[in-house]
Amino acid sequence: MTALSGSPRDPSGTLGGPEAPAIPCTEECLLRPGNTNCGGCGMGVGLTMLGRALAEAGETCTLAIPACCGIVTAGAFPTTSYGVPTVATTFASAAAFASGIASIRDLNEETGQVICWAGDGGTYDIGIATLSAAAERDENIIYFCYDNEIYGNTGGQRSSATPPGARTTTTPLGKTEEKKDILAIMAAHRIPYAATLSIAHPEDFARKIHTALSISGMRFLLMHSPCPTGWKSEPSESVELVRQAVSSGLFLLYEVWGGRTYRMNLEPAWTDPAEYYRRQRRFGDDEIDLAATRRICRERFERLKVLAEEFPYEETRAEK
């Protein structure tokens, strides 16, 4: 068969084109300027922080990205926002794809992290079986979930990470169910390292990336990712929103090693969460039971604090 009209071939060839000069991993190389993120997108900030930490550590990486805003960010061929080898995986498969890539890296005794960069949909929902299995096998990968609490890419539908009360296109009256506790689920796999990250706390963020880089095996990182488009918030307030989520105790910063030892990174200031809700139009006015929310946040914190006091991380390390 022949083409009826001239087919516009990429002169460099899509297969085995000429080698580009080697690009050292720099701060800008993970996410380059010109990406297609919405203004105020937390995911873009997270990628930049991750890139910076990798550069500081002198590490490079390969990205496996399932269907999500994170792959749309690359832009259209032949340009790409990603300066590291990147592959779009099927929605449910990031952790398995990464397992294959990391297996061959390790068989060949090569360096470079293999990182899954996945949304909450690809993590909490469709990809959870694959992720759980990769965790159980203790695959030598970093799985990074940027949790914007919504299916952003498809226009804002609920996920099992959507918090109660949030309106999405598939929960038009507000979600009635709780949010899954994915960190507890991952910690229950007894993986070497699991931690929560906030872009409002950059030093803590960077330290956790460095910790993850210093460990091998399955590392799970969960970032609260502001999404002005889905949260119906002001792009300029993104960082402030996730800061309030931390200070009010809605999003707790902590680390778990081996599913056994814990560290709380910050005692929330217990600020009023009302402000957090008010600034996002995904939540209806006065629809959130603030007293109940405060109580639930407190309980979660207290429970984790007990674990961190009973099973602190440092002691485990001293034991070794």
Next chain:
Amino acid sequence: MPLKLVTGNHAAGYALSAAAEANRGARGAACGIYPITPQTEIVEYVAKFPFTKTRVVPVESEHSAMAVSMGASLAGARAFTASSSNGIAYMVENIMVAGYYRLPIVMVAVNRTLGPPWNIWADQGDTLMLRDFPWLQFYCEDNQEVLDTTLLAFRLAEDRRILLPALVAMDAFILSHTQTGTSLPDQADVDRYVPELDLPHRMRHESPTTLGGLVWPDVAMSLRLEIDEAMERVDEVLGECRKAFIEQLGRDPGAAVQTFATEDAEQVLVVSGSIATTAREVVRRRREEGERLGLIKIKMFRPFPESAVREACRGAAKVAVLDRNYAAGIGGIFCQELRALFQGDRDGLVIQGYLTGLCGGDVTPAMIEDVIADLGGRVEAGKPVWMGMADGKGGNR
């Protein structure tokens, strides 16, 4: 070489493992594995093979099995897997992606009925469901052909002119669980026959690319055309791979289309898979009685070997296509391919479809005699004929 008594599954496991081992001097190999009857022995074989540089990843599902193999392939390693029936159905999304990513993954499939109803016996519906994906497809007649075709599939799929995944299929139980004398090549012979892989588009830190991002229609279209062009090159490259096999391993792994007594045949049977052995025997007997009957075995289904099939049917007036598969609402899938092939070319040719051995039903010499009798009495083709039905259902319609 002395023959060993092995099952089709053993032959497949042997070939997959030997091919993976043959890449130990390069980037090694990996596979995701997940069991399903009647393929289980293949993954068990692979799991216990003492590899030098291969990682076998026991995943939680077929979908992930193919994903692991794709990740390994993109990292430049040799990659493979095996599945069957509902496992293939579950894997479909990633099977498709492997093709469009141009990854030369080899998958052995044991053809088993798609459920429901629950039925573990031979039926090609599982792999023929994949017929429109960019995969090469081979249907094997016996255990030796399973082994040889699996080895050949790696060499063919990994050839830079092709770079497409390949599927090697065998009938459930009839081959997968039946021991026959099979010649198992030495590792050194496999090392020589399946060269080390150097995947041109593997992920490299020196030249980072983003695979699978947004591509506008004009370029996306040209990627499809490149697949079509690779498919067009299969005949030639397959010929080379077959020739090298004969030279190096001293045995013919079999052509894409294999004929028996078609030269002056007026009526031709078209078959695939293990049915070919039974049908060839019936045709041979009838030939001895002076009947001008011939047999065509289609081994390569994708790309469809158009010219070889056309050539083999040249003298025939009537063709019976025996399908161990059923496409709902239309009939046997090989039959549709033949009708499409001759449409507008030889409209007078009678191409009659027979559904034989669906869902693992036995295809006996008597059934093939019935097919021949039915074909002989026809002046034109009709709806597919359901053979071997309980209570005499089906039949001519």
